[in-house]
Each structure stands twice: as structure tokens, then as C-alpha cells.
Amino acid sequence: MTIEELKPILEALIFVASEPITEEELAQILPEVDRANLDAALEALRQEYEANGRGLELRRIAGGYRISTRPEYHDYIRRYLKTRPSARLSMAALETLAVIAYKQPITLPEIQEIRGVNSARAVKTLLEKRLIEPKGRKPVVGRPILYGTSREFLIQFGLNDLSELPTIEDFEELGSGGS
Amino acid sequence: MRADDWLDRPEEIPPRESERDGEPLPRYTVKLDVFEGPxxxxxxxxxxxxxxxxxxxIARITEQYLEYLRHMEELDLTIASEYLVMAATLIYIKSKMLLPRDSAQAAEAEEEEDPRRELVQRLLEYQRYKTAAELLWSKAEREQAVFTRGRLETDDANPEVNATLFDLFCAFQRAMERLKERRELTLAREEITMAEKIAELRALxxxxxxxxxxxxxxAARSRRELLILFLAVLELVRVAVIRLVQTERFGRLLALRVRASAEIAM
Structure with a gap:
């Protein structure tokens, strides 16, 4: 199968997948296709989406591919769907999430050490929202649970993988307030 | 986006009449709950x-910090213990900085650590994560403006979300809560063991x-039965006899048989 033949098939599959579909999954569905061709077709398709100035975009999210609307058109879509953006996470939950995202796997006492406040409720909220998940236990006294971010976190925050987070050192400059 | 834009920051009241008349003490009204901690x-x-x-x-900031805590007291708000611990830390640092250094120590002064150092490190680290939190939010905001296709029939026909042990624990907790509300009138002591419970589940x-x-x-009739059931389910998950799924997030928990029934009998 040529790359040109492959592109529309991949597009159809990515469209139908309810969650970002990974290259692995695509390769399983298309065992007759050479892996290098698959890669090339995906990349060509992605570039076409980028170049065409359409209302849809093809993005890499959580290690998979997803077709979604471009953010700049959300107003029109919300008019049709009659929805509003969902409520934001509390500052406590966001801070806790940031600490977990950068220091994972991390225990509750370690989170509290950094934030300077009790963070049990924030952790519970994040667990309920499935943004974080337990990642085993730390082999120290009390064997506290280690937390890390989930796949849902990557999807909700539009990240392909954790390496897309800006390095925490970058914030040193940004944040150093005062004079 | 800066923190101040989306966090309701305390407003400072303009100086009062009396203060203009030579009472320089500034007054601040602050709401404790807008701060995420000390x-x-x-x-x-x-x-x-x-x-x-x-x-x-340190002296100036400590004074302001304590002033702030006093206000909280006046407003009859409970001050979280973390704030008091920080107050103690600040006063300790302040006192250390006030201590005169004698000449013998002066030689070592260079090596001597600034008593504020640890606090500054903590503040800097905290500030980094605070900035990171803002950045995360701006990312989430962008994602909220992004839509994927609507649901297909097949999504509903295959609605299983992988459930985690956390979900199992939540379901257990909810059942425990409900059990608490019911009044118990069990007279005979139940003697069901975990092995029996596992056998019962396997039979089902x-x-x-x-x-x-x-x-x-x-359906569990007592706390004990609920506990044993919970442990039995955990055990069956562990030995991979069942797999936990949910039909929707936070929906009902279902256990799916993993192996063929013939193997279960072993």
C-alpha cells in the first residue's frame, strides 16, 4: 500500500477512535502495512492538517493520535453544544498537581513539605478526577503511597508525554518576584 | 496568565482618616482562604x-505576618497550625539575626550560614510549583476549547472503563457508609470465613x-461480611480470576471473569 493510499485509511481510523489511538493500535489493525510506511503516512497526514487551514487538527496526545477541532473556534462550537467551560480546579488542587507532575512518583508527606500545607484533600480530588494515580509504595517507614500523573492527565492537559512539560528550572526566572 | 488574575487576591483598604492624622500603622484586610498556606x-x-x-x-516581614494572623484572630477564624509553625520559624530566624557575633566567631562568619537560607530555598521551590500550576491551568484552558467528535453508537455499546483498585475501595467505602446508617439487629454471630466467601464468589x-x-x-448484612467480601474481591483480582470494570466513571463496579470457568475450578 502506498503512503497516498494509506493516509485516508489512517484518517478514518483516527476519527473513529474515541480516545487518542496509538501507532501500536494502528499497526495491529493494519498488519499488512510496513511500519516505516505507517510512520511516514501519519507524519504526512499530520502535516497536511497543519498546512490546510481547516477547522480540525490532527494532534499527538498521550502517545496517540487524535483529530479535534482547533481551539480558536470554541465559541461557535459552544453555541451549538450550549455548554460552558467546566469549572476550574481549585488552586490547591492545581498546585498539588504541579508538584506531582514534576516530582513523580511522590508521597503525600513530600507534597506537603513543598506546599507547606496539608494536601490530603487536594490529592483526593485529583484521584477522583483521575488526573493522578497510585504508583506503588515507597519503601520507607509507613510505606506511604507514591502518586504520579495518569494518561487522563496527559489528555486533559493536551500533552503527548511528560517530556512536553517545560522544565521546572525554567520557572526560576519567571517567578523570582520582588525587585 | 498571572496568579492575580484568576485568584481573588486580598484588597487593601485605603488608609483611614485617623491614619492620615499621624497614625502610620497600615491596615490590611485579608481573607485567609485565598492563600494556599503560609x-x-x-x-x-x-x-x-x-x-x-x-x-x-525578616523583622518587617515577620511583623506583617503576625499582624495578619492577629487579624485572623479578630475575625474569629481558626488559623491552621501550619501558619503558626511558620510564625515560630520567622521569629526564630529573626532572633538568630539579632544575635551579636563575637569576634571569635567573626572569623568563621563567612562560613556561617544565613539563617534565612532554608526559608528562601523553600519559598523559591514553592514559587516554582505555583508558576507551574498557572502554566498547567493555561494548558487545560486551551484543551477545554478543543472538541473531539461526538459519541458514536459503538462507544455506548462498549462502555467499559477499566476500573482501578481505587474505585473498588470507593465502592467499599460507600457501602460502609450506608451500612452505618442502617441499624443493626443481628443476634447470631456470623461465622463466614474468607475462604467461604471466595468459594461463594467463584460459584457465582x-x-x-x-x-x-x-x-x-x-447486600452485605454486616460490617464483617462487607469486609470479608471486600478482601475476597481483592484476592480474586490479585490472582487474576476477575477483572474490575465500570460502565461509566464512578458508575457501578462490575467484576468480569478472566479465565474460563473450568480453570476457576482448579
């Missing part, structure tokens, strides 16, 4: 006073492909 409050004070985080005028699995765990939890 570190957040300190960062706010440092910013407000326009001083460098690397060279904090022989007949049915899937079990409604939430319903089983709800």
Missing part, C-alpha cells in the same frame, strides 16, 4: 513590600460472566 502568604507579603526574595527584611462466577460488585456490597 508560604503563599509570605510570597504575597514579599511581593507587596517589593523586597527581594533573596534578601528578605461459574454461572455468570459478570458480577455486580456494587450490588454485592450493598
Amino acid at each position: 508560604l503563599d502568604l509570605l510570597l504575597h507579603l514579599i511581593k507587596k513590600e517589593q523586597v527581594s526574595i533573596y534578601d528578605i527584611p 462466577l461459574e454461572r455468570e460472566e459478570r458480577l455486580d460488585i456494587t450490588a454485592l456490597f450493598e
Whole structure:
């Protein structure tokens, strides 16, 4: 199968997948296709989406591919769907999430050490929202649970993988307030 | 986006009449709940006073910090213990900085550590994560403006979300709560063991492909039975006899048989 033949098939599959579909999954569905061709077709398709100035975009999210609307058109879509953006996470939950995202796997006492406040409720909220998940236990006294971010976190925050987070050192400059 | 834009920051009341008449003490009204903790409050004070985080005028900041806590007391708000611990830390640092250094120590002065150092490190670290939190939010905001295609029929026909042990624990907790509300009138002591419970579950699995765990939890007649059921389910998950799924997030928990029934019998 040529790359040109492959592109529309991949597009159809990515469209139908309810969650970002990974290259692995695509390769399983298309065992007759050479892996290098698959890669090339995906990349060509992605570039076409980028170049065409359409209302849809093809993005890499959580290690998979997803077709979604471009953010700049959300107003029109919300008019049709009659929805509003969902409520934001509390500052406590966001801070806790940031600490977990950068220091994972991390225990509750370690989170509290950094934030300077009790963070049990924030952790519970994040667990309920499935943004974080337990990642085993730390082999120290009390064997506290280690937390890390989930796949849902990557999807909700539009990240392909954790390496897309800006390095925490970058914030040193940004944040150093005062004079 | 800056924190101040989306966090309701305390407003400072303009100086009162009396203060203009030579009472220089500034007055602040502050709401405790807008701060995420003592570190957040300190960062706010440092910013407000326009001083460098690397060279904090401890006496001045401590005074403001305590002033703030006093206000909380006046308003009859409970001050979280973390705020008091920080107050003690600040006073300790302040006292250390006031101590005169004798000449013998002066030689070592260079090596001597700035008593503020540890606090500054903590503030800087906290500030980094605070900035990161803002960045995360701006990312999430962008994602909220992004839509994927609407649901397809096949999505509903195959609605299983992989459930985690956390979900199992939540379902167990909810059942426990409900059990508490019911009044117990059990007279005979039940003597069901975990082995019996596991056997019971396995027998059920022989007949049915899937079990409604939430319903089983709800049917438990006592705390003890609920506990044993919970442990039995955990055990069956561990030995991979069942797999936990949910039909929707936070929906009912279902146990699916993993192996063929013949293997279960072993």
C-alpha cells in the first residue's frame, strides 16, 4: 500500500477512535502495512492538517493520535453544544498537581513539605478526577503511597508525554518576584 | 496568565482618616482562604513590600505576618497550625539575626550560614510549583476549547472503563457508609470465613460472566461480611480470576471473569 493510499485509511481510523489511538493500535489493525510506511503516512497526514487551514487538527496526545477541532473556534462550537467551560480546579488542587507532575512518583508527606500545607484533600480530588494515580509504595517507614500523573492527565492537559512539560528550572526566572 | 488574575487576591483598604492624622500603622484586610498556606502568604507579603526574595527584611516581614494572623484572630477564624509553625520559624530566624557575633566567631562568619537560607530555598521551590500550576491551568484552558467528535453508537455499546483498585475501595467505602446508617439487629454471630466467601464468589462466577460488585456490597448484612467480601474481591483480582470494570466513571463496579470457568475450578 502506498503512503497516498494509506493516509485516508489512517484518517478514518483516527476519527473513529474515541480516545487518542496509538501507532501500536494502528499497526495491529493494519498488519499488512510496513511500519516505516505507517510512520511516514501519519507524519504526512499530520502535516497536511497543519498546512490546510481547516477547522480540525490532527494532534499527538498521550502517545496517540487524535483529530479535534482547533481551539480558536470554541465559541461557535459552544453555541451549538450550549455548554460552558467546566469549572476550574481549585488552586490547591492545581498546585498539588504541579508538584506531582514534576516530582513523580511522590508521597503525600513530600507534597506537603513543598506546599507547606496539608494536601490530603487536594490529592483526593485529583484521584477522583483521575488526573493522578497510585504508583506503588515507597519503601520507607509507613510505606506511604507514591502518586504520579495518569494518561487522563496527559489528555486533559493536551500533552503527548511528560517530556512536553517545560522544565521546572525554567520557572526560576519567571517567578523570582520582588525587585 | 498571572496568579492575580484568576485568584481573588486580598484588597487593601485605603488608609483611614485617623491614619492620615499621624497614625502610620497600615491596615490590611485579608481573607485567609485565598492563600494556599503560609508560604503563599509570605510570597504575597514579599511581593507587596517589593523586597527581594533573596534578601528578605525578616523583622518587617515577620511583623506583617503576625499582624495578619492577629487579624485572623479578630475575625474569629481558626488559623491552621501550619501558619503558626511558620510564625515560630520567622521569629526564630529573626532572633538568630539579632544575635551579636563575637569576634571569635567573626572569623568563621563567612562560613556561617544565613539563617534565612532554608526559608528562601523553600519559598523559591514553592514559587516554582505555583508558576507551574498557572502554566498547567493555561494548558487545560486551551484543551477545554478543543472538541473531539461526538459519541458514536459503538462507544455506548462498549462502555467499559477499566476500573482501578481505587474505585473498588470507593465502592467499599460507600457501602460502609450506608451500612452505618442502617441499624443493626443481628443476634447470631456470623461465622463466614474468607475462604467461604471466595468459594461463594467463584460459584457465582461459574454461572455468570459478570458480577455486580456494587450490588454485592450493598447486600452485605454486616460490617464483617462487607469486609470479608471486600478482601475476597481483592484476592480474586490479585490472582487474576476477575477483572474490575465500570460502565461509566464512578458508575457501578462490575467484576468480569478472566479465565474460563473450568480453570476457576482448579
